[in-house]
Amino acid sequence: MNGTARQAARPWRRDFGLLWAGSALSGLGYVTLGLAFPLLALHQTGSPVTAGWIAAMGMVPRTLLHIPIGVLVDRRDPRAVMVAGHVVRIVCVVGLVGPVLLLDAPVALLGVAAAVHSVCATCHSTAATTAVPYLVPRGELTGAAAKNEARTHATQLAGRPLGGGLFAVAGGLPALCDAVLSAASLWLALRLPRIRPARPAATGVRLLTDLSRGFGHLGRDRFLLLTTVAATVTNALFQMIWLVILTLGTQEGLSTFLLGVVLAASGAGGLLGSALAPLLVSRNRPGTMVTLCLWAWTGVTALLAFADHADVAWLLVLLPVTWSGVGFVGAHLNVTVLTYHTTHLPPELLGRVTGTLRFFSGGALPVGVLAGGYLLEGVGIRATTLAVTAVIAVLAAVFTAATLVPGSLRRRLRRPRRPARPTTPPGRGTGSPRSAGAGSPAPAAPAPPPPRDLWPSGRE
Numbered sequence: 012m013n014g015t016a017r018q019a020a021r022p023w024r025r026d027f028g029l030l031w032a033g034s035a036l037s038g039l040g041y042v043t044l045g046l047a048f049p050l051l052a053l054h055q056t057g058s059p060v061t062a063g064w065i066a067a068m069g070m071v072p073r074t075l076l077h078i079p080i081g082v083l084v085d086r087r088d089p090r091a092v093m094v095a096g097h098v099v100r101i102v103c104v105v106g107l108v109g110p111v112l113l114l115d116a117p118v119a120l121l122g123v124a125a126a127v128h129s130v131c132a133t134c135h136s137t138a139a140t141t142a143v144p145y146l147v148p149r150g151e152l153t154g155a156a157a158k159n160e161a162r163t164h165a166t167q168l169a170g171r172p173l174g175g176g177l178f179a180v181a182g183g184l185p186a187l188c189d190a191v192l193s194a195a196s197l198w199l200a201l202r203l204p205r206i207r208p209a210r211p212a213a214t215g216v217r218l219l220t221d222l223s224r225g226f227g228h229l230g231r232d233r234f235l236l237l238t239t240v241a242a243t244v245t246n247a248l249f250q251m252i253w254l255v256i257l258t259l260g261t262q263e264g265l266s267t268f269l270l271g272v273v274l275a276a277s278g279a280g281g282l283l284g285s286a287l288a289p290l291l292v293s294r295n296r297p298g299t300m301v302t303l304c305l306w307a308w309t310g311v312t313a314l315l316a317f318a319d320h321a322d323v324a325w326l327l328v329l330l331p332v333t334w335s336g337v338g339f340v341g342a343h344l345n346v347t348v349l350t351y352h353t354t355h356l357p358p359e360l361l362g363r364v365t366g367t368l369r370f371f372s373g374g375a376l377p378v379g380v381l382a383g384g385y386l387l388e389g390v391g392i393r394a395t396t397l398a399v400t401a402v403i404a405v406l407a408a409v410f411t412a413a414t415l416v417p418g419s420l421r422r423r424l425r426r427p428r429r430p431a432r433p434t435t436p437p438g439r440g441t442g443s444p445r446s447a448g449a450g451s452p453a454p455a456a457p458a459p460p461p462p463r464d465l466w467p468s469g470r471e
Contacts (some may be wrong), residue, residue, distance in 0.1 A: 017102050024244035026146045026203060027155060033093070033199035035162045036138045040192035041132040042170025044104070045069060047178050047185035048125045054182055055111065058120055065118075069125035073133045074373045080130070080137050080365025083213070089138035089145075090203045096134040097197035103127045104190045112183040128189075133369075135196075140365050145206045153289050156349035160342050161285035168278030232355075237413070238301055238348055243371045245308065248399045249337055250379030251386065252312060255396055256330050258387060263326055273330045280335030284342030290344050298414045300347040304340050309400060311336040316396035395463045 050066040084092055107124035110116035136452055140159075147155045176182035256273060294301055315333045348368075358363055386395040 023146055023148060023151075027143070029199050029203050030139055030142060030146060031158060031162060033196040033203075034136065034159070035166060036167035036192045036196040036199070037097070037132060037135050038163065039160030039170050039173070040189035040196070041128070042166055043174040043177065043192075044128065044185045044189035045125075046123055046170070046174035047182075048128075050175075050178050051111070051182055052118055052121050053107075055121075065122050065125055068122040069129045069458040071378070074370065074376075076130055077133065077137075077366040077370040077373060077389060079366075081364070083134070083217065084138045084366075085140050088206055089142040089205050090200060092138040093135050093200040093203075094197060096131040096138070097200065098192050100128060100131040100193050101190055101197070104186050104193070107184045108183075112186065125140075137365055137369075140349075140352075142203075142206050143462055148354075149181045151374075152353045153293050153346070153350045156346045157285050157289045157292075158352065159349065160288065161282055161347050163345075164278045164281030164285060164338065164342065168275055168282065172275070190203070192300045199272065214242060216352065221431040233332050234297060235368075236350075237410070238297075239368050239371055241301060241305065242348070242368065243375045244406060245305075245403065247375035247379030247382065248312075248374055248402060250401050251383030251395060252315070252333070252337065253378065254387060255392055256316070256334060258392060259326060262331065271333060276331040276335035276453045277341075280338030284339035285346065288343045288346040291343060292350055296408065296414075297347050297351045302410040302414045303412055304344040304347070305403060307340045308337065308395040311340065311406055312396060312400040312403060316393060 036115065037392055048069055049066040101123050107120045108125070110125075111118060111120050143159070144152065173188070174185050177188055253274070260273060291303075295303075311333055315329065316338075318329050383395065388397065390398075
């Protein structure tokens with residue numbers, strides 16, 4: 012790369028680096044304090060029920076508000092949304108968590124703080140996703156998606172032990188850590204350029220139309236629709252696998268430390284998958300990548316379903332391999348979908364479509380946990396794991412059928428039948444184009460538009 016090219020590349024790399032670092036700090040603080048909220052409630056009240064409600068208040072508002080947050084991000088400058096979110100987040104920690112820790116205020120304030128905190132974090136993550144195609148050249152979007160996916164797994168991998176370790180030292184340290192990290196992320200966001208001018212605020216019918224446009228775009232884009240279904244179903248199913256791993260470990264007497272190591276394996280697998288994903292994603296169609304991921308997940312869950320669950324030594328190998336395999340494959344799927352979003356969606360719709368997808372996939376998490384608990388209690392560990400494997404295999408078969416049908420056959424089925432050629436020579440029959448001039452050929456009929464492939468390539 013010559014000097015001119017390097018100079019042209021510096022601004023976007025600098026800006027993407029600021030965005031990536033700010034999102035990493037924001038995500039690390041969110042995971043750290045998110046783990047501490049129920050622990051603080053349990054420490055203050057001694058009630059697991061209260062701790063459960065505090066945790067739920069941190070999850071439910073975020074899920075319900077994904078779509079409105081997407082509309083907000085699409086109508087405002089993403090940088091302004093990130094800045095405002097961090098200001099509110101710092102005020103939340105100081106004004107709601109601080110009094111509980113220092114002034115013996117009611118524990119209910121922790122529930123409000125958990126809700127506000129998660130909404131602010133969701134605003135930041137959605138705005139950061141929307142900002143990527145404005146800051147990164149089109150040819151670099153796959154690499155940017157992989158770096159963002161790696162960042163997500165790294166913050167999950169580091170945030171949970173960090174939150175637990177800080178809480179063990181002092182109950183207020185996770186909140187202090189989040190406030191410091193949020194302030195640092197706010198400073199990085201302020202260093203970003205203005206990404207996009209704000210659009211006029213929508214009211215009444217226009218607002219309802221804006222809210223529905225994410226759903227409308229999913230309905231028109233069959234790849235996004237099918238991947239949304241796949242992401243939603245598999246998110247619910249992997250909550251069941253998480254419960255299976257937790258139940259197996261508890262039944263076989265694994266220590267909480269070993270269980271923590273097993274559950275952290277998904278982050279390690281996700282990091283490795285994020286590093287390798289650009290190679291496959293850049294060489295395969297999005298539909299092919301999703302199909303490969305679903306079959307890989309089928310194999311990973313089948314390994315757990317047919318294993319000997321009574322052998323503790325085998326479980327110590329099998330459980331982290333299974334859970335890290337889930338994260339490794341999931342990283343490839345997420346990079347595929349993120350790349351498709353940033354290369355195929357209109358930038359003005361990216362926030363709403365991202366919010367709609369997260370609304371469905373995030374809403375599947377509590378559903379999967381509840382359904383998994385009932386299944387484990389009703390049919391047992393092996394039957395539950397077999398059921399999960401069977402559902403993923405069905406999804407993989409559906410995507411395989413859609414992906415492997417030859418393109419020539421799809422085009423043949425959609426191509427209109429050509430009319431028979433007239434037997435009368437040009438210029439002699441009734442209705443011949445006389446205006447073309449004597450001896451000049453008749454204008455050719457326009458060619459039919461090329462068929463739209465169900466699985467468009469992610470490359471231009």
